[in-house]
Amino acid sequence: MPNEIALLDNYLIVGALLFGIGMIGFLSRRNMIVMFLSLEIMLQGVSISLVAWSRFHNDFGGQMLVIFIIAVAACEAALALAIVLTLFARRGKLDVVDWQLLREANQPLFQEEALPETPAEQEEPLPHLAPAGVEPHVSTEETDYRPGV
């Protein structure tokens, strides 16, 4: 059996790290989907802490809370994706800066700075699978019976 207090401390620190990383992403990223992923990372951090406390107190209550977190996260994902799709249909972009009209009254406008176009900054293409296998042989008999093939 591992040292229980050390286990609790380690899990709480990992949970705090996940929470902080998710918060950084939520505050700084502009893509709505990535903001949502960051939110889910924060929820993961909380879940890890709850499971650690559940073990330390020898009680299923923490694990129950995590089950409800997962359920609520599923609802939240459905609603948020519906909203994101609606916003995307209005503007054609997933950028939250497009919706800064909704900011508070005394907040400054976010000014888009021109992106420096460097050659290193060019898009790297997504990886493709190498083509494999051979073209299947279709007999003439079959094409005669099924001309649509």
Added chain:
Amino acid sequence: MTDPHHILTLTTLLGALGMWLMLPRGTARGRGVGILLASIALGLGASQVPRLGDWLADSVFLILAATTVVSAAAAVTFRNPLYCAIWFGQSLVGTAGLFFFTGAQFLAVATVVVYAGAILVTFLFVLMLAQPEGKAPYDRVSWEALVSAVTGMVIVGVLSMTIGRVFSPAVPPLHPLVPPTAEVLAAGILTPQHVARLGGELFGRHLIAVEVVGVLFLVALVGAAAIVAHQKTD
């Protein structure tokens, strides 16, 4: 510099600087340095956490924790949202491993099935629908990357110092932590009938909460349908 205060403060600063350099800022300059700084911070932090007392348990835990944290950082900092989603999936697998390690078997399976299987796939679906070409200009510039990196990492540093009781090791805690013994755990949370006990608890003590969650699912379903339908009639 062997004082834990100093090491943890240094770790926090290095982590904040590394996260800032890794976040998209319009240029790719300094990303390598950022990854190096963040790795050093992670290693320093890992050297400060208490050991579990068994080298096998320690190494399994450290591998799982490193997978989770590194993938989460990658999910937050990659420019291409597709890669963000895939790294988030790996972070979920690490989390599921951590759940297994602490004996929460059902939650580990549920995390993989519900999060990675349903929620993440829905994210990827929307991403493919909305932004099939991958990177967009707004993925290359963040809001206030330095401020958010410092804020997040300072919160992590303060939380870790509090958890590690670095601030006041001389003052005894008000309620000292009493760890459970192996026998108590084996009869309780680590019982062989884990899922049976969990289900009994869920549908016994928390039955009303389960019903409420069912209603919440229905409301979310109707709400999502209403939002999308409203958009169509506009």
